[in-house]
Amino acid sequence: MPALHPIPRSAQREEAWANGAGVTRVILREPDDGNWRVRISVATVAHEGPFSALPDTRRMLVPLDAPMTLRFPDGRELAGARFGVLRFDGTPAPLGLLPGGPTRDFNLMLRDGARGEVYPRPLTGSIVLPPETDVRWLLYLDSGSAAVETGSGAPLALNPHDAVLVPAGAGSPRTVVEGSGEIVLVKLYA
Secondary structure (H helix, E strand, O other): OOOEEEOHHHHHEEEEEOOOOOOOEEEEEEEOOOOOOEEEEEEEEEEEEOOOOOEEEEEEEEEEOOOOOEEOOOOOEEEOOOOEEEEEEEOOOOEOOOOOOEEEEEEEEEOHHHHHHHEEEEEEEEEEEOOOOOOEEEEEEEEEEEEEEOOOOEEEOOOOOEEEOOOOOOOOOOOOEEEEEEEEEEEOOO
């Protein structure tokens, strides 16, 4: 099985939002340029305001610290509880409202036929990720502590805000995540 690809907090780079109204921390971008198909990041949202317009982009957003409401130009609203998932298109860009105060939000953005899902959840004990053909997992530890093991080599320890990319591998050993805290699992389809 190919090795785990750790993405510690120290390796994640901060970038300005497209609209200049805030900062995001990029965890993974494939390819790593303006023509990305998959982008995973955590944005700091200190104030209510407009989102960046991202044409032809599907978005999944997880409020990490407090609830968030998205208000679209047609008046429609999506309310997201803390650790809930908001699914929406990148255009028209919504206004982000912060009914519980500032938050960070975990973002999965997909373009050009890329597919994926987001599963935020508490981590209490073990999570087993069975091997699947053409499926990769990204694990982001928001709080607590965790270790990831694939059965080949020593477990990889994760601290808060660290991530790890688990490569696809039909027939490879299962991946086990052990720990306590809160985690966001991202399932990426090849």
